[in-house]
Amino acid sequence: MHPQIRWILRWQLIVAMVAGFMTAIFFGVDAAVSAVLGGGIAMASGFAYAWRAFRPSGPASADAKKAYNAQVAGEGYKFAVTLVLFALVFKVYAQLVALPLFLTYVATVVVYWMALLKQR
DSSP states (O other), X not given: OOHHHHHHHHXXXXXXXXXXXXXXXXXXXXXXXXXXXXXXXXXXXXXXXXXHHSSXXXXXXXXXXXXXXXXXXXXXXXXXXXXXXHHHHHHHOTTOOHHXXXXXXXXXXXXXXXXXXXXX
């Protein structure tokens, strides 16, 4: 796995766990679980994107069209995973607290944006 992808996933995990811990202290266990689920959704969708967009596609993987198509497919995987996981969480977890779920999701997505700005 590319070092930058590991960096993103590591910091997304840290953000999700800190958000879950802080939410547990101030708002209770159900809100904390919701927060961690929001972070998990962002991490899973980011992983799905990376898995699809960066997997090798043979000797012509440096071809610009193949690289573009892989990025588009990765975004499609990310979108699908996000939709499925949100739907699953809303259907299965009856004690869901929506605000921590969405706030932690957004916070972990911001980690991805920060990685785009991060200099090597």
